Amino acid sequence: MGRGDLSDGEWDRLEPHLPKSVGRGGRWRDHRMVNGILFRQRAGIPWRDLPSRFGKWKTCHDRHRRWSADGTWAKVLRAVQADADAESRIDWSVVSVDSTVCRVHQQAAGARSRPPRISGRRRSPAWHRDDEAIGRSRGGLTTKIHLASDGGCRPLAVLITPGQWGDAPQLIPVLERVRVPRPAGGHPRTRPDHLCGDKAYSSRRNRRYLRRRQIRHIIPERRDQQAHRRRRGGAGGRPTGFDRERYARRNEVERTVNALKGFRAVATRFDKRAYVFEGTVTVAAIRLWLCS
Secondary structure (H helix, E strand, O other), X not given: OOOOOOOHHHHHHHHHHOOOOOOOOOOOOOOHHHHHHHHHHHHOOOHHHOOHHHOOHHHHHHHHHHXXXXXXXXXXXXXXXXXXXXXXXXXXXXXXXXXXXXXXXXXXXXXXXXXXXXXXXXXXXXXXXXXXXXXXXXXXXXXXXXEEEOOOOOEEEEEEEEOOOOOXXXXXXXXXXXXXXXXXXXXXXXXXOEEEOOHHHOOHHHHHHHHHOOOEEEOOOOHHHHHHHHHOHHHHOOOOOOOHHHXXXXXXXXXXXXXXXXXXXXXXXXXXXXXXXXXXXXXXXXHHHHOO
């Protein structure tokens, strides 16, 4: 077993959730292909430079691209989270949200304008974006990863947008992606006990949404919002509550970002297509859940 490869215990937890190896692509009896995908995400090397011990590089690349397109990686992530929740290993007491900017490599730009197609199906990937989630700013081309993490510093949901997009408008889409299936069936768990975020998420729209879903939140109010509320007097409403002790746990999502960016293919985007890069981030999230 090479450095960073799945252990036997981790493979036993992952294998039941992988699709059956039938049809196009042939059969695979071991986890060389999965280890090859993990190696590329961790090392950030070109697919063609993948060591031969993982098999053909094109097999690993095509499998990763196909599973990113049809949502297989997202399903595997939810299944791994469901296993952890069944064992009471998910800390729902405080879920934190944050975002991080990733530099886009020059070779990741220039994707074809024609929408991609899933192999064998006449439709585009579910996570395809016309802008390919690449933004332009003073720092060059960037992509932003929005995520929510549990108290154990593991990603519950990820969302990819262009780098210049703000954080506040993406709070609701990120929380809508938090869906952990229950082992006994029924509705998946989507609501944490408390939500923690920095000032970038402070907005009336977000607070109304959280109150409607009965999610207690610790989001500090910005100074301009405080001044506006005071100017309105009684019509400005009451000051927002703030729990300093729980807010101190916001470092958990920052540690999650640090763990995700330990994968070089996440820290620097090399994938041209947005849905492939989202699959890359999802694979890194799956790896964090397996080793926790």
